[in-house]
Amino acid sequence: MSSAGRMGITVGRKCQKNMNDPFIEKYILVAVATGDYESAEASLSELAMLVDTAGGKAVCKVVQSLDSANNATYVGKGKAEELVGLMEEFEADGIVCDDELTPVQIRNLTEITDSKVIDRTILILDIFAAHSHTAEGKLQVEMAQLKYRASHLTGAGLALSRLGGGIGTRGPGEKKLESDRRAIRKRIAVLSGELTKLKKNRETARKQRMRSGIPVIAITGYTNAGKSTLLNRLTASDVLEEDKLFATLDPTTRSCILPGNRKVLFTDTVGFIHKLPHHLIDAFRSTLEEARFSDMILHVVDASDPEYELHMKVVYDTLKELDVLDKPVITVFNKMDAVCEEVFLRDQAADAVVKISAKTGENMEELLKNIRDILMDGQIYINRVINYSEAGMIERIRNAGQLLKEEYLPEGIRVEAYVPAELA
Numbered sequence: 001m002s003s004a005g006r007m008g009i010t011v012g013r014k015c016q017k018n019m020n021d022p023f024i025e026k027y028i029l030v031a032v033a034t035g036d037y038e039s040a041e042a043s044l045s046e047l048a049m050l051v052d053t054a055g056g057k058a059v060c061k062v063v064q065s066l067d068s069a070n071n072a073t074y075v076g077k078g079k080a081e082e083l084v085g086l087m088e089e090f091e092a093d094g095i096v097c098d099d100e101l102t103p104v105q106i107r108n109l110t111e112i113t114d115s116k117v118i119d120r121t122i123l124i125l126d127i128f129a130a131h132s133h134t135a136e137g138k139l140q141v142e143m144a145q146l147k148y149r150a151s152h153l154t155g156a157g158l159a160l161s162r163l164g165g166g167i168g169t170r171g172p173g174e175k176k177l178e179s180d181r182r183a184i185r186k187r188i189a190v191l192s193g194e195l196t197k198l199k200k201n202r203e204t205a206r207k208q209r210m211r212s213g214i215p216v217i218a219i220t221g222y223t224n225a226g227k228s229t230l231l232n233r234l235t236a237s238d239v240l241e242e243d244k245l246f247a248t249l250d251p252t253t254r255s256c257i258l259p260g261n262r263k264v265l266f267t268d269t270v271g272f273i274h275k276l277p278h279h280l281i282d283a284f285r286s287t288l289e290e291a292r293f294s295d296m297i298l299h300v301v302d303a304s305d306p307e308y309e310l311h312m313k314v315v316y317d318t319l320k321e322l323d324v325l326d327k328p329v330i331t332v333f334n335k336m337d338a339v340c341e342e343v344f345l346r347d348q349a350a351d352a353v354v355k356i357s358a359k360t361g362e363n364m365e366e367l368l369k370n371i372r373d374i375l376m377d378g379q380i381y382i383n384r385v386i387n388y389s390e391a392g393m394i395e396r397i398r399n400a401g402q403l404l405k406e407e408y409l410p411e412g413i414r415v416e417a418y419v420p421a422e423l424a
């Protein structure tokens, strides 16, 4: 088994979309609302975007309010049977459920609807598999897919679900299950080894960056908030920006000069999403190492999204889980050009708040000024003469602080600068 492969919808970034195209797979989206109905509906709208990103099309949404999801069929049994009629009416190819399903739920729903049953986790894993381009990213996704499969290999006489067609089909029996488990364990061990090697390479690159003293600013936020658009705007780059979820998976770092001639590095990172499959947390952890070792976080929020407050909570919760919150945060309310009504935008957890439009460039100077001020915060003014033998220090000051003046004297170089305490 060389790759965990595809599990759900045929994912293709270059998929030319024509909504009447008979080759586009059509899906009915299904959610159980255990809390308020509106949140479940909003979550289904996001699921529709995920289906769209994966190259499919959502044709109908079904929400059922229940105290908890049905153990056997996710929605109630009656509702599951109603899905059959809807499938016919909309000529749907399958259903997509808004939570991770158990093997039993998948098997029962598959039997009732006699069609493809996909859950939120498989969908996200598939999108990750298609959008990941670096060696490390690909390995991380394969690992997550294998872990998902391992957790869906059922024991004790239960048939293996139709999931993971590459491994086995229905009713393979315990012997087959055991060999599948062994194969997965073996592959996971190989992947872990390869990932450890790649991690070392990345650490070396990061240490080099840290030694240079140039501040690193991580651009984080909910998926589709406009992180890549902001990176492109700040650094005149051309990272892919798209109205898709998880367009960016692999971190990209670019440099930029702040007012006052200070160089900084911006890193674009993977976006967050609510109900993030827990198998993907490790993959996120490695991608977000860049954020963990950064000097500041830009938290980009799509202020035009009615769900922006929930998105902010998801971002903060995930950052906390990944131990990334021990540094200054600037919350950047983006897409202000698309905010029609007056909304009271605030974030008390942030060190500063700026409202911008990465698309039109509105308020970029204000953002850069805030970044500079926070970086300057806690820096110390120095005015001293450095020996010519230590001339390399000038470069370090230039990178880590702000060099105000340098004067070449017979006894050395007189420098006036703001520098971090440790350098002073």
Ligand SMILES: Nc1nc2c(ncn2[C@@H]2O[C@H](COP(=O)(O)OP(=O)(O)OP(=O)(O)O)[C@@H](O)[C@H]2O)c(=O)[nH]1
Binding pocket: 221, 222, 223, 224, 225, 226, 227, 228, 229, 230, 240, 241, 242, 243, 244, 245, 246, 247, 248, 249, 270, 271, 272, 334, 335, 336, 337, 338, 356, 357, 358, 359, 360
């Ligand atoms: N109206 C408006 N649209 C914007 C703005 N910034 C970004 N967008 C659009 O929002 C969509 C998502 O932008 P991206 O920059 O790809 O978002 P991202 O946060 O990098 O998304 P992922 O990488 O998928 O997590 C694109 O269609 C952008 O053109 C903005 O300021 N205003």
Ligand SMILES: [Mg+2]
Binding pocket: 227, 228, 229, 240, 241, 247, 248, 268
């Ligand atoms: Mg992006």
